[in-house]
Amino acid sequence: MPTFVINGMSATVADGMTILEAAKQLGIEIPHYCYHPKLSIAGNCRMCLVEVEKFPKLQISCNTVVTEGMVVRTDTEKVRKAVTGVLELMLIHHPIDCPICDQAGECGLQSYYMKFGLHKSRFPLEDKVHKKKVQDIGGQIVLDAERCILCSRCVRFLREVTGTCEMEFFDRSDHSEISIFPGRPLSNNYTGNLADICPVGALTSKDFRFKCRVWFLKTANSICTGCANGCNVYADFKGDILYRLRPRQNDAVNKTWMCDFGRLEYRKANEDRLLTPVIREGGKPIAAAWESVMYTTAMKFKDAAEAHGPESTAVIASPQSSNEELFLVRKLAKEILKTPYTGFSFRAPGDQTFDDFLIRADKNPNSLGAQLLGFSEEGFDRTLKAVSEGKIRALLVFGNVLADLTEGEIVSLLSKVPFVANVGTNDGAVPRAAHAVLPQASFAERGGTFTNYAGRVQRFQPGFRPRGKARAGIEIVSELANRMGAAWAFAGEASVFQALSASEEPFAGLSYESLGEQGRPAGGAK
């Protein structure tokens, strides 16, 4: 634990820490481009130069380990001139095409220019070296070689994280550029990260390209719903449109990365949404008010239970639901409906790709949460069997699919139930067949927690108000329960979580606040 002095302030830091990391910890900003906390040290951008006593030359702070008694200055005229000088050199061949560059607003060159540069160009326009712009290099990425500052983050990412090595440096001196090998485009499931780690506009996302200026975007801390890994993400939105997901650092889950599938999960919040309550009469959907959908649904369940007993009702939960929603759904099923038919399935239609890094075969964010809260695959099978035997008179389904069944199978199954209510965010086979559709807020519009495959309970926060007439899942479930005779008074997901952690052993000892931004493992004091 060496003690050193930085800008006159004495501090003790962990062994082996570099000046750059130590400064960051102490709130001192050292500009840098090539340094990335999850990649090897390249030391080639030369922006992080600092003065270290007893060293005649300025040292790169990213590769200089703090030693006992070291005296560092980041605020001298010499350092400032050096940083400004490096920045000027970085910019001499840069096209300065900020008005048409997607990176504008979150660009390392822009921010440092405003902080350290502000110089007039001393380099004649006609002397600029031109390189290829708008190159589709595969995956989710477009390369503009002219904007590149050759920090090598992308090359190191593909070498060290994915191990696929699709990119390299080509040519020398000021004609150096990064590119793929001819005819060998990016071929891994993590290409989107390249746009994140590129500090400038050289690597941008094909999907986000020209969609929105980043300074219009607001951000919510969220969790990717694409699989059971639960990668921490930033959900960037404008108004009630979600524009993109970016990885948020959580060393216990996804470090600073996310996969390309997860990156496109944001579309679910925008496309094919269920935005208005629907009653289906005689096979025809009719837009309805919440009041009438709630009334109808509650009445149908009560009628079924009174006429045929509680075992004529059933509830199929969804691993896309939050822990809070699942907790209330189970409460509804056990305490109000008192039905033996409950369950959930983590099976899902479509591609079940998985790898040994971030992509799980289970494409749901909360399968483990559903299990811990008492729902089972076995219960799901039992419920479906009862449905197919015509024993169920009123069925409540969460989510727009039933395991990995096809639309035809779902339609023929649900036709055996006189009343099907569906709570969900997106259109699909189930809402198309349901007699009542109760539109639910998407993950960007509601808060809650998911329990990932490893048992980590993580919060996601709402970005904006639910679109259309959609409502938060816990509100829908609470109101249904109250209309069926309960007297629940939950005020938001935090209060539900409080009740949940008080009664559910795996969640004992956790509070909504204690989960913080990084989540905590379920399983009590384990």
Place this chain on the structure above:
Amino acid sequence: METVLTTHFADERYRRVDRYLELGGYEALRKALSGPKERIVDEVKKANLRGRGGAGFPAGVKWGFLPKDLSRPRVLVINADEGEPGTFKDRQIMARAPHLLLEGIAIASYAMTIHLSYIYIRGEFVREAKIVEEAVAEAYAKGFFGKNILGSGFDLDVYVHRGAGAYICGEETSLINSLEGKRGWPRIKPPFPASVGAFGLPTIVNNVETIADVPWIVTHGGEKFASLGVEKNGGTRLIGVSGPVNRPGVYELSAGVLLRDIIYTHAGGLKDGKALKAVIPGGSSTPVLRPDEIDVTYDIESMGKIGTMPGSGGVIVIAEGTCMVRALSVLMNFYAHESCGQCTPCREGTGWLAKVMGRIENGQGREGDLELVLDVCDNMMGRTICPLADAAVMPAQSFIWKFREEFERHIKDQKCPFGNRF
């Protein structure tokens, strides 16, 4: 004067092992193998042998940087990527006395307990590489390389590796990367090659001339070698003189020789009785000297006092009538072409310097261009992983400092007074 390296350079057959043996070759190896390793390192230290690649780092001290424990194999890499403009001495050793180098490799490897050595030869040296490869085969055949060398139980394998023609691969860490089959980019230090070098193993990189001196040191002793030179600069060194002199070539001289004598005595003075205009004393990267600065001895310390260095021993003579702007422009184009592109200041700065120099020489210089160049130099110097940026900056600064009037005249007249045009 006693010579270490060039004694038999004139002998055409000296490059063959038979002739080399006739003239006492590989006796030093025999002597070295019969004694303790530490004695060899001690003799090299006593010899005040400074690295001949340009930096002048004491060879014995460098050898001492290897980790003490022998758990990981170590590697000796010979830097035969002689690419510094104005330098052509290692080439002579390889072409005329390859076995001096090979014997040096065997002795140095034994001294450092190294069983694997690479000779990294510059790509353009086709002929020299062939000669060295033949010599290596001869050495294997005679039992100087391979298993159980001369019955000592010591094993050593030596491989010749050809470069692909990049100047930067003369820098030891990019040479190591190139040797590993990677892009020739210098590595950040730490770790230093002595702890993590070629293939992750502790590695010593030495220049051809440095290692070729080792057999003589073993035969005659370190003190004798030291006495051939001056204080802190032991032995002789090969000095290559180029430019409009009467006898250009490589001369083996003591470091105590005056730069004036190198030019006027050994190289026979300037052709056609022309006056001296400038001297680049130690390869193109070293700061230029004016004619009134050449009464200086060729040792590292004396040259350092006047702001330059003997570098890799390449004396480039510039005669009157030569345009210094054009000369600098040529040099700047070289560095702009050879910058590896890794560090920002060098990648962008060398090209900028070349462009400004080009326009000044072409009669399109602008007011303030010299201040611009000096400021860009300031932003490059000491700011990069390897010294290539410094190597470009040193001539740029010194040319402008010492011949400023000539640069200013180019800009003022908007033309080259010598009539040069690119």
